Each structure stands twice: as structure tokens, then as C-alpha cells.
Amino acid sequence: MKPGPTLRLLAALGYALLLAPAFVVLVISFSAGDFLTFPPPGLSTRWYAALLSNAELMAALRNSTILALAVAALSLLAGIPAAYAIARLRFPGRDAATPETRRHLARPGARPQRRRAALRRPHHDHRLRRRPA
Numbered sequence: 001m002k003p004g005p006t007l008r009l010l011a012a013l014g015y016a017l018l019l020a021p022a023f024v025v026l027v028i029s030f031s032a033g034d035f036l037t038f039p040p041p042g043l044s045t046r047w048y049a050a051l052l053s054n055a056e057l058m059a060a061l062r063n064s065t066i067l068a069l070a071v072a073a074l075s076l077l078a079g080i081p082a083a084y085a086i087a088r089l090r091f092p093g094r095d096a097a098t099p100e101t102r103r104h105l106a107r108p109g110a111r112p113q114r115r116r117a118a119l120r121r122p123h124h125d126h127r128l129r130r131r132p133a
Contacts (some may be wrong), residue, residue: 024038027040028040029047029048030043030045
């Protein structure tokens with residue numbers, strides 16, 4: 001089903017409402033004035049130059065970047081083997097990680113009896129069996 005023109009208009013208005021403050025901040029960030037005024041009296045990159053020349057902020061940015069890269073690398077090192085094992089291998093407790101038993105996370109309004117029934121039901125999905133190499 002394609003969205004109609006009313007839904008498209010409402011979506012555009014929603015995006016505009018969410019993005020307008022960010023746009024105003026972006027425009028004001030190039031202001032040549034000493035105070036925040038909109039529209040800005042002139043355009044300048046002096047605030048960005050001041051930001052880049054602040055040693056404490058640059059050190060914090062460097063530390064944050066290093067931490068973010070380390071966390072991303074560790075997440076990949078743990079997540080890729082776990083995803084492979086869940087998708088391709090058979091092991092005790094594997095069914096606890098299948099989509100059928102995690103359905104309640106995607107649908108918080110699901111009734112508890114359905115969740116319990118999904119946990120008791122044997123899993124016979126042929127797509128999740130180990131495939132020959």
C-alpha cells in the first residue's frame with residue numbers, strides 16, 4: 001500500500017518540525033556577531049576556528065574518537081562470531097537466541113501466554129539447520 005498525499009504531507013511537516021531547530025543552529029554557528037541573533041548579521045567561521053584552537057576540546061574529541069573506535073571493534077569481535085554461531089551451528093541453548101523466542105522484544109504488547117507457548121514449542125525451521133560446507 002502506497003502512502004497517500006495526506007500522509008506524505010504529514011511526514012514532510014514532521015521532518016520539518018524535527019529538523020528546523022538543527023537548521024537554525026547550523027545557520028547561527030556561522031554568525032559573525034558576538035551574540036546569538038537570527039538571522040545572523042554576517043557570515044564567518046570564527047567560532048569554528050575558536051573550537052579547533054581549544055586544546056582541551058580537541059583532546060576530549062580525540063579521546064572520544066579512540067573510545068568509540070575501540071568499542072566498535074570489540075563489538076564486532078564479539079558480535080560476528082556470536083551471530084555466526086547462532087545462525088549456523090547447533091549447541092545447547094541455541095533456541096533461546098532464535099527470533100521466535102525474541103519476538104516479544106519487537107512486540108512489547110504481545111500477550112505473555114503467547115511468549116510462554118513460543119518458548120515451549122520445538123523449533124523446526126529448516127533454514128536454521130547447519131548447512132554443509
